Amino acid sequence: MTRTRRWAGLVGAALLVLGVGVVFLSPGPVLAAAVAGGVLAVRAAATPPEPELAVQRRLETAAPEPGADVRVEVTIRNEGDALSDLRLLDGVPDGLAVVDGPARHATSLRPGDAATFAYTVQAARGHHSWNPTTVIARDPVGVHERETTVHAESELRCVPALQGTAGLPLRGLTTPYAGRVSTDVGGDGIEFHAVREYRRGDPRARVDWNRAARTGELATLQLREERAATVVLVVDARSTAYVAPEPERESAVERSVHAAGALGNQLLAAGDRVGASAFSPRDCWVAPDTGSGHRARLRHALGTDPAFAPSPPTAADPIVARLWRQRFRRRLPTEAQLILFSPCVDDPPVRLARRLNALGHLVTLVTPDPTPPSGVGGRLAGLERGLRLAGLRSGGVRVLEWGPTEPFAVAADRAARRWSG
Amino acid sequence: MSDARAVEGDAVTPAAAGGPDASGAAEAAPGGREAPAAAVPTRAVPALSTATAVMLGALAVAFLAAASLAAGAVGLLALALLVAALTVVSRRLCRLAGATFAAAFLAAAATPATPAPLVGAAVLAVAAWDVADHGLGLAAHVGREAGTARNELVHAAASLAVGTAGGAVAYGVSLVADGGQPVSALVFLLFGGVVILAALRE
Numbered sequence: 001m002t003r004t005r006r007w008a009g010l011v012g013a014a015l016l017v018l019g020v021g022v023v024f025l026s027p028g029p030v031l032a033a034a035v036a037g038g039v040l041a042v043r044a045a046a047t048p049p050e051p052e053l054a055v056q057r058r059l060e061t062a063a064p065e066p067g068a069d070v071r072v073e074v075t076i077r078n079e080g081d082a083l084s085d086l087r088l089l090d091g092v093p094d095g096l097a098v099v100d101g102p103a104r105h106a107t108s109l110r111p112g113d114a115a116t117f118a119y120t121v122q123a124a125r126g127h128h129s130w131n132p133t134t135v136i137a138r139d140p141v142g143v144h145e146r147e148t149t150v151h152a153e154s155e156l157r158c159v160p161a162l163q164g165t166a167g168l169p170l171r172g173l174t175t176p177y178a179g180r181v182s183t184d185v186g187g188d189g190i191e192f193h194a195v196r197e198y199r200r201g202d203p204r205a206r207v208d209w210n211r212a213a214r215t216g217e218l219a220t221l222q223l224r225e226e227r228a229a230t231v232v233l234v235v236d237a238r239s240t241a242y243v244a245p246e247p248e249r250e251s252a253v254e255r256s257v258h259a260a261g262a263l264g265n266q267l268l269a270a271g272d273r274v275g276a277s278a279f280s281p282r283d284c285w286v287a288p289d290t291g292s293g294h295r296a297r298l299r300h301a302l303g304t305d306p307a308f309a310p311s312p313p314t315a316a317d318p319i320v321a322r323l324w325r326q327r328f329r330r331r332l333p334t335e336a337q338l339i340l341f342s343p344c345v346d347d348p349p350v351r352l353a354r355r356l357n358a359l360g361h362l363v364t365l366v367t368p369d370p371t372p373p374s375g376v377g378g379r380l381a382g383l384e385r386g387l388r389l390a391g392l393r394s395g396g397v398r399v400l401e402w403g404p405t406e407p408f409a410v411a412a413d414r415a416a417r418r419w420s421g
Numbered sequence: 422m423s424d425a426r427a428v429e430g431d432a433v434t435p436a437a438a439g440g441p442d443a444s445g446a447a448e449a450a451p452g453g454r455e456a457p458a459a460a461v462p463t464r465a466v467p468a469l470s471t472a473t474a475v476m477l478g479a480l481a482v483a484f485l486a487a488a489s490l491a492a493g494a495v496g497l498l499a500l501a502l503l504v505a506a507l508t509v510v511s512r513r514l515c516r517l518a519g520a521t522f523a524a525a526f527l528a529a530a531a532t533p534a535t536p537a538p539l540v541g542a543a544v545l546a547v548a549a550w551d552v553a554d555h556g557l558g559l560a561a562h563v564g565r566e567a568g569t570a571r572n573e574l575v576h577a578a579a580s581l582a583v584g585t586a587g588g589a590v591a592y593g594v595s596l597v598a599d600g601g602q603p604v605s606a607l608v609f610l611l612f613g614g615v616v617i618l619a620a621l622r623e
Contacts (some may be wrong), residue, residue, distance in 0.1 A: 006554055009516065011618050013523035018614045020530040027532040028488060030610070031591045035543035037586020037617055044620075084575055085555075102462040104563035106572040117568050134579035136562060140579045142555060207463045370468075 001047050001146045004138070009036075010036055028412045048144035049137040052080030055152040057090075057130060064123040065160050066160045074133070075116045076150075077111035082350070085138035088117070090187060091131025091149075095310045096121040096156070110272030123158045125257070127304035130154040162295065164262025166409035169419050170272070170385045171362040171398065173337040179228025179271045186222030194222040194416065195217060230273040230288045230335050233260040238319055239312035243343055243370040245404045246377070254310055255368040258343035259408040261302050263339065278307035279342070279349060281317040285311030285331055304395035321348040337362040343370040345381065350388050357397045364398045365389075366411075373404075450486045464510055469573045470556025477549035477581075478503050484542035485525050492529035496542070499525055503553055510560050513565025515553050528557040540592045544584035551580040 014036035021029030053076055060071040074090055100120035107115040124212035132149035167336045170181050186193045188189040195208055198218035208219045235256045242251045260276065268290060275288030276298055284307035286298055302308055338356055342349035344367045357363040371385060389399050398419065402411040478500045486493025499521035506514035525546075529539055555576050559569050 004558075006558075009519065013520065015615060015618050017523060017526045017530065018618070020527050022610065022614075026530045026534060026536075027595060029526045030538035030614070031540045031588070031595055032526045032543035033618075034591030035540060035547060035588045036582055037614070038590065039583055040618065041587075083423055084579060085572060087559070087572075089563070102564055102567050104462060106559055106563050106568040106569040107568060108572050115571075138558075140576070142551075142576075142585065174495070187525040193590055197513045242557045243509045299458065353523075 001144055004145050006142050010040060014040070014081040027287055032071075043141050043143050046139040046141050046143045049083055049085075049139050049146055051078075051082055051083055051086065051135055051146065051148060053077065053150050054079055055133050055134060055396070057152045057154040059154060059156060062155060063157050064124055064160070066125050066158055066285045068123045068154065069120050070123050070273075071101070071120050072106070072154075073116060073118045074103075074152075075114055076109070076110055077114040077216035078106075080111065082108075082110050083137050084108045084140040085142065086115075087136040089136075090119070092121060092223070093126050093128035093130055093156070095124050095126050096324055097124070099132040102190050109312050113172055119316060121156075123156065124310050125160055125254070125303055126309050127157075127188075127306070128156045141362055159300055159306055160258075160261065162261045162265040162299045162302070164258075164409065165266055166259070166412040167270070167416065168263055168294045168339070168366070168400070168412045169416050170231065171337050171364060173225035173335060173360075173362045174229045175273065175322075175335050177228045178226065180226055181229045181272075182224045183227050185225040185227075188223040189225050191220065191224040193224045195219050196222055212282075221232045226306055228270075228272050229337060230275070230333055231267055232275040232277060232288060232332060232336050232338050233264055234277050234338055234340045235260055235308060236267050236340065237278045237282070237308055237313070238348070239315070241343055241344050241349075242312040243345055245370055245372040251310070251406070252345075252368045252370045253308070253312075253345035255402075256343075256366070256416065257302055257308050259366060259368070259402070260339075260341055261299070262408055263412075264302070265295075268298070271358075274298060275336070277331075279319075279324065279340075280307045281313050281319040281351065282307040282309070284308065285328075287331070288333060288336060295378050314342075319348075321352060325352060329356075329359070332361060337364070339364045339366060341366045342370070343368055344388050344392075345370060347388070351393055353392055353397050354395050357395065362398075364400065366400045366402060367403045369404050370402075460565060464560050465565040466507045466510060466553075466556040466560045467567075467569045467573060469564055469570055470552055470559065470577075473573065473577050474505055474549050474553035474556060475500070475509060477545050477552060477577075481522070481542045481549055484538040484545060485529065487535070487538040488542065489529045489534035492525045492534060492539075492542075495521065496529045496546075497501035499546075503549065507553055507556065510557060512554070512557050515550070518596040519550045519551070522550065523622045527566075535537035536595065537592065540588045544581070544588040547584045548577070548580045552577050553600055 014033045017029045017389055018033035056075045058073045064070050070383045076088060085108055087106045087173045092098055092103045093221045098119055099122045103119045105117035109115060132151040134149055136145060136147050138145050150351050172183055174181050182191055198220050199209060202220045208221050237253050241253050243250045263273045273288040273290050276286040278284045284301060287303045338361050338364055340353050344350060353363045353365050371382035393399050400411060404410060434458055461512055482496040482500050485496035497517050502518035505517055529559060563569060
């Protein structure tokens with residue numbers, strides 16, 4: 001409880017007016033001072049308010065589509081004595097933007113009375129829970145002020161559907177299972193690989209009859225085997241990765257998560273095993289797997305796991321890249337290849353890509369460009385980033401640069417035409 | 422958006438409502454976008470409080486002018502300051518307006534003034550200042566767009582009721598005790614008034 005001291009000065013003013021009134025033998029100002037005296041008497045008698053409130057919050061829907069407007073209705077009920085001056089500040093989650101009406105209200109409540117106010121938030125990907133509502137109560141003359149909080153649990157889960165058909169050619173690191181990634185292993189397939197000497201038992205259709213006619217020796221055609229890959233999608237979600245060219249644009253993490261969802265969807269549809277993880281102090285690991293159940297799991301992880309949250313992790317939990325990498329390697333299946341999503345505005349993701357690539361987990365880096373095109377600072381950051389990416393390319397990591405205004409499908413298509421398996 | 426409580430400053434400018442910080446490779450807002458302008462509370466006094474305070478102030482000036490023209494003139498200055506305080510959202514200006522209202526009563530003491538309108542003027546001036554200051558507090562806490570009508574009306578009514586009760590008691594006593602008091606009675610009145618006001622100090 002604090003005293004507002006809003007009436008400070010009235011005593012002095014009243015005394016002055018009283019004194020001058022008496023000196024000039026003028027009754028009017030003396031009576032005016034008496035009015036001030038009355039207010040001061042009430043001020044002295046005022047007791048601090050004791051707010052006892054119950055808050056109820058009703059969301060229009062608890063599981064909206066991303067970008068949808070959700071109306072939030074807050075009802076506050078007075079369960080104690082009368083509160084003549086009450087100000088409420090609702091604890092809107094950090095990741096949600098209020099788009100209509102401030103989440104604040106001022107009212108006065110008799111005992112048992114309730115007040116309702118409403119505002120609208122725009123749903124954003126993730127799992128959001130409301131913070132306590134801040135309550136500021138004052139007594140009728142505003143001498144005492146008490147600030148407390150009232151909590152009402154409310155949660156909003158916004159899980160975007162995994163959609164998109166943006167495919168990215170995978171690198172040649174595969175599982176023994178059949179799939180769609182062409183390998184350098186000769187066997188069954190579509191594409192020509194090599195010719196070898198005929199062995200007993202080879203299927204007749206695979207015998208190279210042209211060659212037999214020309215040379216009289218039997219030879220067997222070998223085709224590239226097509227196999228499934230194990231892909232782990234890693235999103236750089238450290239606090240430094242939450243960058244965007246302009247404040248109102250989507251952050252690099254947000255774009256990365258969308259792209260990872262689209263890619264994961266496409267890879268799962270093609271029969272590959274897909275896992276996900278976040279390069280972030282907040283731990284998240286979805287082991288690579290296939291199937292519709294796994295698809296739902298992946299969607300929920302990308303949509304609501306705190307590690308992929310739309311707001312950055314706090315400075316309280318730092319990340320030690322080396323420890324993260326060790327833990328990640330223990331979990332990673334040997335034949336897994338990585339698709340790393342990172343804006344590459346600092347060195348740890350670059351080192352991570354280089355190390356894991358060197359360890360045989362072939363890495364493809366998808367890097368959404370967060371540097372603004374104008375301004376010296378932006379250009380400098382862009383140059384630094386370009387050097388980092390050049391270093392990665394020379395180290396054998398495949399890099400897909402994804403412009404700030406480009407849809408992911410376009411960038412992926414551009415890369416697919418340039419890269420070979 | 423985080424609804425962190427606004428700090429009540431002495432001088433709060435409307436521009437302090439906060440614009441996006443657009444410097445270099447800017448940090449993205451949580452959720453990837455900045456809250457639209459409609460959602461950021463405007464640090465302005467709610468319209469009802471502004472209207473009520475100005476109306477009460479104007480009435481107070483009218484009562485002051487009815488008592489003595491000099492007091493009315495000073496009161497007009499006080500009203501102008503009050504309007505300025507509500508427009509630029511400044512508590513300092515509001516305090517200055519209150520002090521100028523007090524000066525108007527000093528002017529009334531120095532000139533021959535009829536007592537009855539001064540009592541009314543005192544009630545209205547205190548209420549006007551109170552409503553204005555309350556509105557400034559609301560501006561800092563919840564802003565202009567929030568629903569505040571009930572809060573403002575209750576406060577204005579309470580303020581007027583307290584002032585009116587005080588004024589009625591004082592005027593009633595003055596009517597009963599009317600007559601040619603000796604100077605010693607005035608000295609005792611002054612002494613008593615000082616003691617009461619001193620006792621009511623914070």
